[in-house]
Amino acid sequence: MSVWDALVGQGPVVDTLQRAISGQAHAMTHAWLFTGPAGSGRSVAASAFAAGLQCAQGGCGVCQACLTARAGTHPDVTVVRTEQLSIGVDEVRDLVRRAAMSPTLGRWQTLIIEDADRMTERGADALLKAIEEPADRTVWMLCAPTADDVVVTVRSRSRHVGLVTPSQAAVVQLLTGEGVAPDQAEFAARVSQGHIGRARALATKPEAAQRRRDILALPAQLTGLGPCLKAAAWAVTTAQAEAQAATAPLDAAEQDKLAAVLATSSGKAARGMAGQMKDLEEQQALRLKRFVRDRLDSVLGELTSYYRDVLVVQMSAQAGLVNQDCGPSIREVAQTTTAEATIGRIDAIVECRRAMMSNVAPQLAFEALMVSLA
Ligand SMILES: [Zn+2]
The missing domain is CATH 3.40.50.300 (P-loop containing nucleotide triphosphate hydrolases)
Structure with a gap:
């Protein structure tokens, strides 16, 4: 090794x-x-x-x-x-x-x-x-x-x-080497498209696989303004909950560490420490924000791969579907819309990502996105 x-x-x-x-x-x-x-x-x-x-x-x-x-x-x-x-x-x-x-x-x-x-x-x-x-x-x-x-x-x-995106075969080999069953490794490597950490999570954590299914079920639910707003709210609150779960233990450990230092200092030094605690809290708030954005970015990644599959069906391309397990839903969307509309939807996802990077509130960016996807 x-x-x-x-x-x-x-x-x-x-x-x-x-x-x-x-x-x-x-x-x-x-x-x-x-x-x-x-x-x-x-x-x-x-x-x-x-x-x-x-x-x-x-x-x-x-x-x-x-x-x-x-x-x-x-x-x-x-x-x-x-x-x-x-x-x-x-x-x-x-x-x-x-x-x-x-x-x-x-x-x-x-x-x-x-x-x-x-x-x-x-x-x-x-x-x-x-x-x-x-x-x-x-x-x-x-x-x-x-x-x-x-x-x-x-x-x-x-x-x-x-570094290059590793091939699907290379990711399968890695995961099976780590003890993942071959069919599970195959599935995770395909849908994660060369992202090793994501492939490993999908292969080993049921909640990651469930979350992916929930995201890929969104397009079929966008039947009107109400459902669009609901889908956007779901994406944002889920991302916030995940980000909070990931950062809360880090926050607590950092605050305990600083509080311990604070407890042993006195007078002028202690007053400086209060300012440090405030700085720490500000940094932690920024970290939480970044985690939320990362989670939402992964939602956009899933949606992109879904519409890419729709486009593959519409263009009768020979390439295989990434999300084979969503085949029926992908084929239905492909048959009831045009390739032009699909390209417009993929553009809307790109636009949403751009909006998030320029600090548009996630809720607003996602509401606009869901309406465009509907
Ligand atoms: Zn060595």
Whole structure:
């Protein structure tokens, strides 16, 4: 079980990283940019690379260095995994200070920024200086959906590693290797379209599979204004409930930690802590908002795949349906509407996603969407 086994269907990426680790001429550099579609494994690749650099065997997967690097407890592997909407200049400066330190265990000082696309402009500036004059044993690993999501000055000084959407066969192999029954793995790999985390959730969590069915049942329910508003309200309240369930334990742990610090300080320091508690609550509110948006984005993903299937039937294309289990409903919609209308509906989903990105209230964006889909 080497660290590379986790990189499903990414042969060329594994080759590149292994060459860098083995120290081949010009194969190593101080800044790397990992890009790829959601679920392709950008942060998994960065983490494997970090482990490979710390491991005496280049990523055996079983030694202390590999295990701690991947668990996030290795002293020379720093992982920035933000739940917040942005990574600010103060956070980047902390990293830059750490990057300047010699590695504790003598190999590499590695820093992984999982959402480099969320760096503020000032944050990116602070990072740029560190990348331009890197410490000898320091390696930066930035992850982002595409190279365009990272400011050009940082991008141009980083070596680009592009992950691809893994094939369905590769995802099936991964899931069956993890003990999922073959037909279940086949189904999950197909409907998740190469998103590994999503495939794993669908294959192993009944509530994830149920939620997908609920979303795909929406189009058939949109028979008038009332049902459209009801569908929008359902999508938003479900996303909020899911986001709250996911963030509440994190919120509580963070507040307890800060309260413990507050309890041991007194006077002036304690007054400063009250401000910190307020800052924390603001950050937590932003995180909740982001979780809600992520959940709603996955609803849009499901609806897109549904109408893509409708279009496949309407165009009599040879491609198979992604959502085979919804075949009857998809064929009925296909027969009672036109391909032009379907394209209009897919456009409406794109428009909804754009509205959400520009901070339109989710409820409004989804109401407009459901009316367009009806
Ligand atoms: Zn190892």
